[in-house]
Amino acid sequence: MIAIHNKFWGIFMGALLLSSCYKDLGTGPEDYQEINEIKIDGIERQYALDMDDSLKISPKLEGTLYSDTSRFNYLWEIDSKKVGQSAELATVIKLLPGNKVSRFIVEDKETKVKSYFRFEVNVSSSTAGDLIMVLSKSNGKAEISYLRLDKPSNWVVNYYESRFGKPLGTNPQRLNFLMLEATLPVEETNNAPFANRNGRVLVLVDNQLALIDKGTLEPNVVPYLEADAFTRTAYYPKPDTEGYKPEFMASAIYTWRKNPYGSGIQQMENFQLISGGALYYGSLSSYNWTPSFAYNGKSAYGRSNYFSPFGYYHTMTPTVDKGTMFNHSYDLGDFIVFDRTVGRFSYSNSGISRQIPTTDVKAFPGYDLIYGSPTSQSGTSYAVLKSSSSSLRFLLLGKAGTKYSLTGEVSGGVATEESKFYNMKTSPYVVFTAGNKLYKYNVLDIGSGTVPGTGHEVLSLSSLGYDNEAKITSMSVSRSEGTLLLGVSRYGADNEGSGTELKGDVLRFDLDRTTLRLNLKEKYEGISGIPVDVKVKYQTNFRDGRSDGGVTLIDNI
Structure with a gap:
């Protein structure tokens, strides 16, 4: 019994000594510092967004001692990636589809105490719909830019390598x-x-x-x-x-x-x-x-x-x-x-x-076929040949039964080997580019020997404020033939699309498919490198852009 009593007495004295040591270190009530606890409001637990949508969050901070936002450091993370370091978040979602775990971190500059708010960003595809797409050359590489047509959107510029970590090609x-x-x-x-x-x-x-x-x-x-x-x-x-x-x-x-x-x-x-x-x-x-x-x-x-x-x-x-x-x-x-x-x-x-x-269609030795299309004239097609010296010829080919014929040919006139062509489905006209100009030509004039010339010009880039270095590098017409798109390069003699400033533009015109009059609706500047090809990506097929058996126009460009 005496041994046990002495044991407990030793423990009691040790506790008193330990208490005395803490007190001597200055940990009395007057030495405690109250922590500024932060309450974070204004952030949803989940955000549902499309790729390339903008995400803006303006949280409200309330501290138990102070709420002065200048006294904090901030960090926003989405899918373990840092996307912002300010009190408010403003970012574009450059992520592949899926649910992304995210968080907002507030750090007190003085005490280094951190507060966390966890949320989720559910990313869906923004591209499963109609788009304007541009294939271009930018700094010596192939790249793709696009614009959504289902809602007001900004261009997604040169997305491929940044999104997938490897270039598309050169x-x-x-x-x-x-x-x-x-x-x-x-x-x-x-x-x-x-x-x-x-x-x-x-x-x-x-x-x-x-x-x-x-x-x-x-x-x-x-x-x-x-x-x-x-x-x-x-x-x-x-x-x-x-x-x-x-x-x-x-x-x-x-x-x-x-x-x-x-x-x-x-x-x-x-x-x-x-x-x-x-x-x-x-x-x-x-x-x-x-x-x-x-x-x-x-x-x-x-x-x-x-x-x-x-x-x-x-x-x-x-x-x-x-x-x-x-x-x-x-x-x-x-x-x-x-x-x-x-x-x-x-x-x-x-x-x-x-x-x-x-005996039906003669030979054209030394030529290449660079364009061709059916015309609005039944049984007739239009073709463009380029010679080894880069001169062009416009041809009309006919067909009766199973027999083909050459119904006419003329020089390409103002057209060049770099010209882009589109033959209208609803009228006997072809529109084509040459340098900084756009032309229209009636393919039936091939039969009369009329050569396309300066009198066929319908548009010059100089009338739209461009200098002499600008040239049209690509062209397409919508399936309803109500919209014409031109890809314009401001790179001049630079064939690689070099530099940090993008100089590839897209011009969007309303096109009257009967008169071929053009009305400029939008000038998208600096959205790509040198535009090589510009087209509308339709997610669903409707012939001539019309549903209900050709009744309802659904093209949205």
């Missing part, structure tokens, strides 16, 4: 789109990698065909369309795709209608590719049917010959509606190609070219 060449939407997951559909559930953006860059999701603008898991995609139905002999090098692509809807055998929309699309001077072809469908393909189709004039990097459908006649079953498709004619080795036109079906006798 030599941008052409934009195109596949409207087809696969009804099964990509890995289960016979159309992969041509199409997925959102459709496809196709970017020709460095003679490779980059595959981008049309809904999210993300690169595909399979980054490029390779030759073996066209050989999947070939078993014997072993497919020969030697020389595969994509140079030109074209797509066309040939069935887009309510499925007569069930629900949904029946979608079928042709895809043409000129690669390494040969023809590649795909007939694609949204259903799990076996598509048909052709590959490495050589010229009918010689297997060692080489097709020009351009082709076009001679006719594209709108499909007739049948009762309440609206069609948004075309009866497609032959696909016209040009053998640059011998200077002769030929026509193809399903990737197989066939000869056109020189």
